[in-house]
Amino acid sequence: MSSIPKSIRQQVISEAEQRCEYCLTSSRLIGMPLVIDHILPKSLGGSDERENLAASCYRCNEFKGARIQGIDPETDELTMFFNPRKQLWIEHFAWINGATQVIGVTAAGRVTVIALRINNEYIVATRSIWVARGWHPPY
Numbered sequence: 001m002s003s004i005p006k007s008i009r010q011q012v013i014s015e016a017e018q019r020c021e022y023c024l025t026s027s028r029l030i031g032m033p034l035v036i037d038h039i040l041p042k043s044l045g046g047s048d049e050r051e052n053l054a055a056s057c058y059r060c061n062e063f064k065g066a067r068i069q070g071i072d073p074e075t076d077e078l079t080m081f082f083n084p085r086k087q088l089w090i091e092h093f094a095w096i097n098g099a100t101q102v103i104g105v106t107a108a109g110r111v112t113v114i115a116l117r118i119n120n121e122y123i124v125a126t127r128s129i130w131v132a133r134g135w136h137p138p139y
């Protein structure tokens, strides 16, 4: 059971504007609540403080698991994942292919896209529907 107070959970999700802070999927579009991600996982000593918490969709959170880094395919270097509390999404990612896919434009962006499977076939197909409706991308 989580020890994060409900008020903090609501603050995290509200400040993220009900979007996953990794893939920017809106909880309103998927009809599922977001979860609270520990940027540094609790199993690695991460705290329940606001600065270690991010709003995440269920999929990103599951794929991230208890990891914090991955190998960047461009540099072959071990690189920390994107940190939504310390970094700006727009500086690390960009939409491509009619905003149906995300590319990492930095090493942190690239390892995050890969590890969290931000371009998995299910969400890419769904994004194309959102784009056609004018609901996506948020920015």
Ligand SMILES: [Zn+2]
Pocket (backbone or CB within 6 Å): 020, 021, 022, 023, 024, 025, 056, 057, 058, 059, 060, 061
């Ligand atoms: Zn997500």
